Amino acid sequence: MxxxxxxxxxxxxxxxxxxxxxxxxxxxxxxxxxxxxxxxxxxxxxxxxxxxxxxxxxxxxxxxxxxxxxxxxxxxxxxxxxxxxxxxxxxxxxxxxxxxxxxxxxxxxxxxxxxxxxxxxxxxxxxxxxxxxxxxxxxxxxxxxxxxxxxxxxxxxxxxxxxxxxxxxxxxxxxxxxxxxxxxxxxxxxxxxxxxxxxxxxxxxxxxxxxxxxxxxxxxxxxxxxxxxxxxxxxxxxxxxxxxxxxxxxxxxxxxxxxxxxxxxxxxxxxxxxxxxxxxxxxxxxxxxQANPEKFHGSSPFDPATGEPLRKGKIPSYSAVFGRTMLKIAAGDDKVVAVTAAMPDGTGLGAFARTHPDRFFDVGIAEQHAVNFSAGLASCGLKPVAAIYSTFLQRAYDQVYHDVCLQDLPVVFALDRAGIVPDDGPTHHGVNDIAYLRHMPNMILMAPRDENALQHMLHSALGYGHPAAVRFPKCPGLGVKIDREFKPVPLGRAELLRNGRHLVLAYGSMVTPGLAAARRLAREGLSLAVADARFAKPLDEELILRFARPGRTIITLEEGVLAGGFGSAVRELLDRKGRFEVKVFSIGLPDVPLPVGTREEIQALYGLDVKGLARRIRGVFCEAGGRVPGRRATGGRKHRPGAGGGRSVRKR
Ligand SMILES: Cc1ncc(C[n+]2csc(CCOP(=O)(O)OP(=O)(O)O)c2C)c(N)n1
CATH class of the missing domain: 3.40.50.970 (Thiamin diphosphate (ThDP)-binding fold, Pyr/PP domains)
Known part of the structure; x- marks a missing residue:
């Protein structure tokens, strides 16, 4: 052949x-x-x-x-x-x-x-x-x-x-x-x-x-x-x-x-x-x-004889839920418009484009212009949603700062492919957005734990009247029920999902594995509360400070780089409030080029899967000199990629 x-x-x-x-x-x-x-x-x-x-x-x-x-x-x-x-x-x-x-x-x-x-x-x-x-x-x-x-x-x-x-x-x-x-x-x-x-x-x-x-x-x-x-x-x-x-x-x-x-x-x-x-x-x-070059631009595995996809999951992806939510929101608010930089289908906006051609703008591969243009739209009362992959928004850092945030314009950023992105390698992982957006004035940052939360967040973001970014990963949702009506997400409020002595504070995609790891550790006698942070900015100060007491530990989880990320935000809050007695351990990704692999492979490599989280959280308590009840303390930990460093455990 x-x-x-x-x-x-x-x-x-x-x-x-x-x-x-x-x-x-x-x-x-x-x-x-x-x-x-x-x-x-x-x-x-x-x-x-x-x-x-x-x-x-x-x-x-x-x-x-x-x-x-x-x-x-x-x-x-x-x-x-x-x-x-x-x-x-x-x-x-x-x-x-x-x-x-x-x-x-x-x-x-x-x-x-x-x-x-x-x-x-x-x-x-x-x-x-x-x-x-x-x-x-x-x-x-x-x-x-x-x-x-x-x-x-x-x-x-x-x-x-x-x-x-x-x-x-x-x-x-x-x-x-x-x-x-x-x-x-x-x-x-x-x-x-x-x-x-x-x-x-x-x-x-x-x-x-x-x-x-x-x-x-x-x-x-x-x-x-x-x-x-x-x-x-x-x-x-x-x-x-x-x-x-x-x-x-x-x-x-x-x-x-x-x-x-x-x-x-x-x-x-x-x-x-x-x-x-x-x-x-x-x-x-x-x-x-040849017949459908768009569909085969980037393709998942398919049957070469027919071109039909091999696996067609039943659970809609976050991108698909985002697209449907945009249609739902647009039906009730004619000020809402959508902007994409050459990704009408990848972002899930295909149906929106067909339904509302006059409210849909594909600007070409031009992320900087997309953001600048959105700022112009927002300055005149429209409600633009700029749907841009996390890795590509990096290009428009100055437009987000100079055009959107300094003027406090209500542009909503839908950050698709946020976190570990399967198969494409270092250039496509969307791991920096928390860090590059968190210090922007007036910016609101949020991440849903499932696809139902995504729709509520998107809807709420359009009502806050400030720049806001909603980040979500490239994967199917969790298969949860999607509410018919939108529920408001109160600004800066986390959701406590489980009670306990120490706090696992998880952001977005890390909530579900964080909960599973906490349940696993509960069987070993560790008392862990778990909260869905929902916001990286503004943080739920009241909830965090409740756990910021001597003898307690707060563990933050994020699918993003640790440097300048969500965990850093929690530390800065504790510094500001003078809460030096609480220990904080941050789990996330290191600032290295991440490799090619599936989401699951890379999560496991950096200890972000349930097994890795349980191991690392357990390690926090062992390393602090304590003993996890019912288990023998193992002493020092080996360095693992992205372990956030044992140094992340701080004792002041
Ligand atoms: C800054 C940036 N935005 C978006 C993308 C996503 N993207 C990958 S390929 C592509 C289309 C490129 O079109 P063209 O250069 O004409 O190449 P073709 O695929 O047609 O050969 C886009 C938008 C990207 N890689 N980089």
Whole structure:
């Protein structure tokens, strides 16, 4: 089945193949990608769309001497397969396996790590400048999608690329799609460029004409290029890239290997920045993905014969409940509008978009603008809900601060994928939001313990009249009953779920495992109260101070980084109130890049599952010199990843 692919040890082997061989190789790579993604899940349609493009790049350029940077990096599967990782490819997105994005630790061919969109052009310019300073001669190539080109940072890069005029090749992978169909004026413009078939024809005729003139020499070829430029400028006035000082080549058929090889070879000859627009089709070669590229952008395991998902859980995800709640809220309040940065379906807002097209705004991959825009809407009395994944809101830190919080504007942030995110690795874990939002003036932070709490929190957040963020994880809900009517969540009030001497104060997704661990420890004689904190800001001071007495211990639980997180908030409160007698132990995540794995694997690795929590809470009491009744104290604890450090136990 994969007779050609089996013989490819690295990119150099491609150059031994003729056109037919390359085409057969493309088919074998597609078959491998479909097979592996159908088992492991992953980014199917973006990868099927760039098989030829990647083959041609590795055919023409001499990686790793020449540097290829992948924007977002979700489309790097063929690159990984061709660069010595064919066999490991079966471990894609698995714990200790290949990362689904470029990873410098994995291979010398992965020259720059990506995961968030629109970063490749800036990075490529950095590499090009550094190459020239070191007087090296290699090529730098950045592959960027038309969706990622909507990100503002890409334009900041283009601005400087046009200014510096470094030798740099930008491959624009134009497929009219972000995850969903592309939106915006820029995407319309790219479509206009891509449809320039008549330009190609004019160019070809011009070439033929030139070739038919006898005595062709370098001067005429040079004249030919100038002639092409003239044609472009006459027929395509205002070609944006050219106006910016970046040579434009294209559009080129992105599945035609000879055309791609020809234009990449041509791009190599320019002594300045050049952009090659390749027209590709997402999902190419696998009919279910071609028919529904959005569904297969990022896919869970499926039956390769039909494209149907293998596991279809009955319990709706938090994202789905969020989407339904938005519809429910919007039905009763016409001021509520929804904003997304290129994630209409991922955030669960698809039905909202269809039901209320005039109240739904997909701004493209532009989180900073999404927040700024929401602030503008809120300043005039609308009630925007900005649904942005926790990891991507990092980009809009200043907009949250400067535009929303300083003005105390009531923008509600729905932070999906907060906490450990399965399978995507370090760039996608949403573990920093508590820390990066907690110090923002006027900000309210909350997290539901289940999907029913999510709907009540979202509804209440819209009524507080201040900036508010509701964080929830990427997983199914707990399967609890969803109330028909909204219940108000009193601002800054926790909920005591279980009584006891010491307090386990859990935030959001940690409430349920915290309760289970407390029950387990109760059987060993430990008396633990458990409270659902509901808010990381403002905290329920009254409840916390009730437990802040000599001889008591407060254990905080959060699915986020400990540095600056929820546990830190509790310590700061106790400091402020001078409650130095109480011991506090915080359980959460360390500030290290978290690995690839399932939620369960990573929770277990960092002791956030029920077993780990029970072990670590038990350890707090043993370590403090006490004995857990009914058990022998074990003495010192071994260091475990993310144990929060024994130092977190403080005795003042
Ligand atoms: C800052 C940021 N926001 C959102 C995303 C989620 N995301 C991943 S891929 C993608 C679409 C990218 O579109 P494009 O660049 O055109 O690549 P294609 O998938 O079409 O090949 C989006 C929105 C992201 N990775 N980074």
């Amino acid at each position: 994969s007779e050609i692919l089996d013989g490819i040890g690295g990119p150099a082997d491609l150059r031994r193949l003729d056109e037919k061989g390359l085409e057969r190789l493309a088919a074998e790579i597609r078959a491998l990608i479909v097979d592996v993604v159908s088992k492991n899940g992953g980014h199917l349609s973006p990868n099927l769309g760039v098989v030829e493009l990647t083959l041609a790049l590795h055919y023409v350029f001499d990686a790793p001497r020449d540097k290829i940077i992948w924007d977002v990096g979700h489309q790097c599967y063929t690159h990984k397969i061709l660069t010595g990782r064919r066999e490991e490819f079966r471990s894609l997105r698995r714990s200790k396996g290949l990362c689904g994005y470029p990873d410098r630790r994995e291979s010398a061919y992965d020259v720059y790590n990506t995961g968030h969109a629109s970063t490749a052009l800036s990075a490529a310019l950095g590499l090009a400048v550094s190459r020239d300073r070191k007087k090296e001669g290699h090529h730098v190539v950045a592959v960027v999608g038309d969706g990622s080109l909507t990100g503002g940072v890409a334009w900041e890069a283009l601005n400087q690329i046009g200014h510096l005029r470094e030798r740099l090749i930008i491959v624009l992978n134009y497929n009219e799609m972000s995850i969903s169909p592309n939106v915006g004026a820029l995407s319309k413009y790219l479509t206009y460029l891509a449809s320039g078939q008549h330009y190609l024809r004019i160019k070809d005729h011009a070439k033929l004409l030139l070739k038919s003139i006898p005595g062709l020499g370098p001067r005429v070829i040079k004249y030919g290029r100038a002639f092409e430029d003239l044609i472009k400028k006459t027929f395509f006035p205002g070609l944006v890239f050219e106006e910016l000082g970046i040579k434009y080549i294209g559009p080129v058929q992105g599945h035609s290997l000879p055309s791609l090889i020809e234009v990449f070879n041509e791009a190599k000859t320019y002594d300045g920045p050049v952009l090659v627009q390749c027209v590709t089709q997402k999902g190419r070669g696998y009919p279910p993905a």
